[in-house]
Amino acid sequence: MNKIYIILMLTASIHLFGQARTANDYYILGKNQELLQNYKLAIKDYAKAIALEPQFEEAYFSKAMVERILKKYQNAIEDLTKAIALNPKSRKAYYFRANTKNILKDYQGSLTDLDKCIAIDPNYGLAYNSRAETKFALKQKESGCEDLLKAASLGYPYPFDYIENNACKNSLL
Numbered sequence: 001m002n003k004i005y006i007i008l009m010l011t012a013s014i015h016l017f018g019q020a021r022t023a024n025d026y027y028i029l030g031k032n033q034e035l036l037q038n039y040k041l042a043i044k045d046y047a048k049a050i051a052l053e054p055q056f057e058e059a060y061f062s063k064a065m066v067e068r069i070l071k072k073y074q075n076a077i078e079d080l081t082k083a084i085a086l087n088p089k090s091r092k093a094y095y096f097r098a099n100t101k102n103i104l105k106d107y108q109g110s111l112t113d114l115d116k117c118i119a120i121d122p123n124y125g126l127a128y129n130s131r132a133e134t135k136f137a138l139k140q141k142e143s144g145c146e147d148l149l150k151a152a153s154l155g156y157p158y159p160f161d162y163i164e165n166n167a168c169k170n171s172l173l
Contacts, residue, residue: 023053027062034066042066057086061093068100076100091120095127098134107137125156144168 030045046063049056064079080097084090098113114131118124128151135144145168 021048021052023049023056023059025049026052027056027059030059030062030066034062039066039070043070055086057083057090057093060086061090061096064093064096064100068096073100073104077104089120091117091124091127094120095124095130098127099130102130102134102137105137107134110134111138123154125151125154128154129156141168 026045026049030042030049033039033042033045043063043066046059046066049059050063053059060079060083064076064083067073067076067079077097077100080093080100083093084097087093094113094117098110098117101107101110101113111131111134114127114134117127118131121127128147132144132147132151135141135147148168
């Protein structure tokens with residue numbers, strides 16, 4: 001309840017001051033709309049932030065995350081691509097673009113993004129886990145199992161069940 005009250009107060013304060021809004025104002029409005037699950041309004045506010053500040057990487061990323069919720073996957077990929085162009089070292093943008101490509105069954109594109117994500121942060125266990133799933137979809141079982149073991153070695157908690165009960169049981173244990 002307090003969270004919603006704070007969001008409403010922040011939103012109201014931006015609306016009440018008849019001043020020209022900045023890109024950051026629209027970004028905050030978008031975040032508030034997102035928290036309230038007004039996803040279409042959130043996208044509009046993020047788009048306004050981007051229109052005012054075309055280099056606003058986080059606005060592209062946030063807009064893409066809402067587009068994923070709305071299952072507008074191609075739009076999400078486009079915005080994540082823009083975020084990556086603005087920050088080629090964005091681990092999270094590569095990771096979510098890869099997962100969005102997986103949803104669309106673009107496994108090769110996903111694999112490329114996950115490789116880049118891991119190159120940026122070799123200790124990102126979740127990326128190894130996602131890359132393993134992508135490799136399994138591409139029928140690259142042995143390499144996928146290696147990625148699951150790497151994810152587990154980095155402390156990602158879920159690969160063990162997969163390793164013990166599924167594809168990797170006989171090949172690596």
